[in-house]
Amino acid sequence: MVTDSEQEHDGAGRRDTAVDAAVNAAAGDADIAMTVGEVSTLLGVSVRALHHWDETGLVHPSRRSAAGYRLYCETDIMRIQQVLVYRQTGMNLADIKMVLDEPETDAMTHLRRQRELVQGQISHLQQMLSSIDMVMEIHQSGARISVAEMAEIWGTDWDPIYVEEAQARWGDTEDWAESYRRKARMTRADWERAHEETVALETALAEAMRSGVKPGSPEANALARWHRKDFNRWFEVSISKQVLIARGYVADERFARYYDKRAPGLAAWLKDVIDASARSEGVDPATATWE
Numbered sequence: 001m002v003t004d005s006e007q008e009h010d011g012a013g014r015r016d017t018a019v020d021a022a023v024n025a026a027a028g029d030a031d032i033a034m035t036v037g038e039v040s041t042l043l044g045v046s047v048r049a050l051h052h053w054d055e056t057g058l059v060h061p062s063r064r065s066a067a068g069y070r071l072y073c074e075t076d077i078m079r080i081q082q083v084l085v086y087r088q089t090g091m092n093l094a095d096i097k098m099v100l101d102e103p104e105t106d107a108m109t110h111l112r113r114q115r116e117l118v119q120g121q122i123s124h125l126q127q128m129l130s131s132i133d134m135v136m137e138i139h140q141s142g143a144r145i146s147v148a149e150m151a152e153i154w155g156t157d158w159d160p161i162y163v164e165e166a167q168a169r170w171g172d173t174e175d176w177a178e179s180y181r182r183k184a185r186m187t188r189a190d191w192e193r194a195h196e197e198t199v200a201l202e203t204a205l206a207e208a209m210r211s212g213v214k215p216g217s218p219e220a221n222a223l224a225r226w227h228r229k230d231f232n233r234w235f236e237v238s239i240s241k242q243v244l245i246a247r248g249y250v251a252d253e254r255f256a257r258y259y260d261k262r263a264p265g266l267a268a269w270l271k272d273v274i275d276a277s278a279r280s281e282g283v284d285p286a287t288a289t290w291e
Contacts, residue, residue, distance in 0.1 A: 033063055033071040043080055050080075058097045059083060082110050089117040179234040194233060201230050205270055206263035215269070216276035224277030227270070239278050243288040246274040 040047045053059040054070065059079050063071035072080075079100060086096045100110070186194070205223060213219050224242070231237040231245065249255045249267040259267035275285040 032074045032077070033065075034077065036061075036070050036072075039072050039077065039080065043077070043084065045080065045084070053080075053083070053093075056093070056097070058093055058100075082114070085114045085118070089114070089121060091117075175235040178236070182234060197233075198230055201226055202259075202262055205259075205273075206266055209263055209266055209269045215272040216280065220273045221277045221280055224274050227274065238291060239281055239283045240288040240291055242274055243278050243283065243285045244290055246271040247285075 034042070036047050036050050039045065040050060050059070050070075054061060059076060061070040062073045062076050065071055082100060083093075083096055086099065087093075091099075099105075099113075201223075204226070208219065208223055213223075228237050228239070228242045231242065237245070249259060249271050256267040259270060278285050278288070
């Protein structure tokens with residue numbers, strides 16, 4: 001029996017080429033019947049992969065020639081194209097089959113879903129590119145402190161995982177880029193001073209709460225301004241941004257633990273202090289935005 005591969009060679013002079021087949025399709029030829037070799041050439045998929053997809057049920061050629069050779073119609077080719085796009089997004093073949101076999105899912109639904117996946121990949125790649133650019137900038141300027149030194153200075157209060165999470169969330173923003181640029185210029189002495197100033201601030205905050213300082217009081221407002229100044233070391237923090245940062249102190253249990261180990265209830269108290277200070281300067285915490 002002649003195999004598909006043999007048929008592809010023997011028929012090379014008798015059939016239209018893959019390009020001819022594509023032209024015929026564009027001209028309105030609704031009765032497309034392309035061999036494995038032609039589909040392989042047209043779409044850049046190996047013959048072996050097409051055979052495997054047939055065997056696993058991912059893409060069955062709808063027709064067979066009189067001699068039993070696989071023939072792909074227009075619908076089959078469209079399904080292969082959908083498989084290729086889903087593969088580019090990192091989806092495995094079993095999941096692709098499940099998605100494509102969903103009942104009552106038309107071509108436009110798949111195209112919209114694929115567009116969303118590709119758009120997500122573009123955003124991820126843009127974020128990676130920004131990260132690479134920042135790392136290049138740091139190397140060009142000369143990184144002045146190592147990860148080990150950072151951990152030595154900040155102790156258990158510093159965890160590289162937090163940095164990774166922050167980068168995943170804010171890595172494509174100008175504030176993150178500015179923070180990275182400033183950190184790249186800092187010496188070990190700069191980092192030690194930053195740590196000392198932050199510890200002094202947090203100590204003052206804890207003492208003020210213990211002594212009964214009320215949010216909205218002049219002393220509390222002064223502490224809120226000190227807190228904002230401390231953050232301005234990394235990037236420019238507006239009152240609205242400060243409000244949103246403080247909101248995270250109670251929304252994220254890790255931030256809450258960080259402050260509350262200095263004084264129980266400090267995270268919530270600090271948020272109230274910053275909210276009250278914002279109101280005194282004409283910013284409504286309820287409508288604060290990152291600006």
